[in-house]
Amino acid sequence: MSDALALPRPITARPAAYDRAVRLQDASDEWLAGRAARGDTAAFEQLVLRHQDRLYTLALRVTLNEADARDCVQEGLISAWRSMARFRGDAKFSTWMYRIVMRKAYDALDKRKRTPQPVDELPLTVVEPQIADRLDLDAALAQLEPDFRAAAVACDVVGLSMDEAAEVLGIPPGTVKSRLFRARDRLAVILDPERSS
Amino acid sequence: MSDEHDRIARLLREQGQAEAPPDLVGDVMAQVRREPQATPMHRGVNWRPIATWAAVAAALLAVGVGIAQLAPGGSSSSSGSAGGGGSSVAAEAAGGGKSAPAYPSADSAVRSFTVPRHEAEKLLSGETNEQFSTVGRSTLTLDRAQWNALRGKLAAAAARHPHPKDPVIVRLRPD
Numbered sequence: 001m002s003d004a005l006a007l008p009r010p011i012t013a014r015p016a017a018y019d020r021a022v023r024l025q026d027a028s029d030e031w032l033a034g035r036a037a038r039g040d041t042a043a044f045e046q047l048v049l050r051h052q053d054r055l056y057t058l059a060l061r062v063t064l065n066e067a068d069a070r071d072c073v074q075e076g077l078i079s080a081w082r083s084m085a086r087f088r089g090d091a092k093f094s095t096w097m098y099r100i101v102m103r104k105a106y107d108a109l110d111k112r113k114r115t116p117q118p119v120d121e122l123p124l125t126v127v128e129p130q131i132a133d134r135l136d137l138d139a140a141l142a143q144l145e146p147d148f149r150a151a152a153v154a155c156d157v158v159g160l161s162m163d164e165a166a167e168v169l170g171i172p173p174g175t176v177k178s179r180l181f182r183a184r185d186r187l188a189v190i191l192d193p194e195r196s197s
Numbered sequence: 198m199s200d201e202h203d204r205i206a207r208l209l210r211e212q213g214q215a216e217a218p219p220d221l222v223g224d225v226m227a228q229v230r231r232e233p234q235a236t237p238m239h240r241g242v243n244w245r246p247i248a249t250w251a252a253v254a255a256a257l258l259a260v261g262v263g264i265a266q267l268a269p270g271g272s273s274s275s276s277g278s279a280g281g282g283g284s285s286v287a288a289e290a291a292g293g294g295k296s297a298p299a300y301p302s303a304d305s306a307v308r309s310f311t312v313p314r315h316e317a318e319k320l321l322s323g324e325t326n327e328q329f330s331t332v333g334r335s336t337l338t339l340d341r342a343q344w345n346a347l348r349g350k351l352a353a354a355a356a357r358h359p360h361p362k363d364p365v366i367v368r369l370r371p372d
């Protein structure tokens with residue numbers, strides 16, 4: 001009886017934080033970058049969450065070292081945060097971040113001055129085939145010159161277009177194309193030695 | 198060759214991906230929250246175009262003032278072809294009367310001269326009219342006929358005394 005007479009419950013508003021989180025997830029990179037440029041750390045965090053894997057992939061495949069890759073991404077993201085105010089939307093935000101991380105990766109390579117690991121030191125025979133393929137790939141990438149490796153990673157691993165890769169690498173698109181061609185050619189030989197014979 | 202390249206590209210795309218360490222975001226954001234951000238964008242007022250327009254406006258104003266200075270009748274030089282240059286101001290200061298109106302400085306258009314008081318008395322001594330007494334006056338007004346008769350002498354007097362100590366403005370009565 002009392003239930004029948006009870007007034008309907010007011011619709012409880014969703015928490016503001018929930019709405020905000022949903023809005024951030026749906027927002028474009030450029031909108032988030034604009035918010036981050038005005039000091040919104042939540043917007044910047046959304047950008048980091050969105051791009052961290054690809055940034056890490058880029059750094060890892062160029063530096064070929066997990067610790068270096070992590071440092072590159074971390075330092076690159078901090079640099080991006082510090083200079084968010086200078087991002088004016090001339091390029092895609094993701095391209096801008098990739099470029100920062102790519103520079104960090106090149107810096108790491110210059111600092112390290114380490115020669116690539118030889119293929120025969122990798123334990124290819126004691127791992128599962130799928131992992132072995134990946135190790136093959138890592139070893140093959142390690143045999144490429146850094147500039148060719150960077151072109152292959154930017155275009156084929158990360159999936160950037162030729163123009164985006166050119167912007168990230170700071171070279172003309174034609175140079176990216178030729179480096180990518182040579183990198184693929186070289187990788188084909190490394191991964192399939194019979195081809196060279 | 199193309200098939201081989203496609204195979205390599207597919208291999209890189211499928212096997213080249215990596216996942217970021219799980220604590221990377223936390224570490225980055227912890228540092229971000231400690232880091233002061235660079236100066237935010239000044240989205241409010243862009244001063245550069247405003248400054249440019251202000252400079253242009255100032256230049257135009259300066260040009261305008263310059264033209265006004267050079268233009269005929271633009272200053273008290275109309276008070277005499279030779280005796281101008283602020284003499285009407287001096288006359289006003291001396292007598293406290295109305296200042297000479299600004300007229301074009303062409304000779305035919307000059308309608309006032311600033312001359313020393315004694316020169317004015319001498320030139321106007323032939324006139325019997327009481328109104329030409331210079332005692333206690335800073336401005337004397339002549340009608341057209343008198344003006345035409347005395348204009349040459351007044352101009353010469355003004356030229357001889359460009360900055361008279363005790364000036365009197367002799368002018369043509371306005372029509």
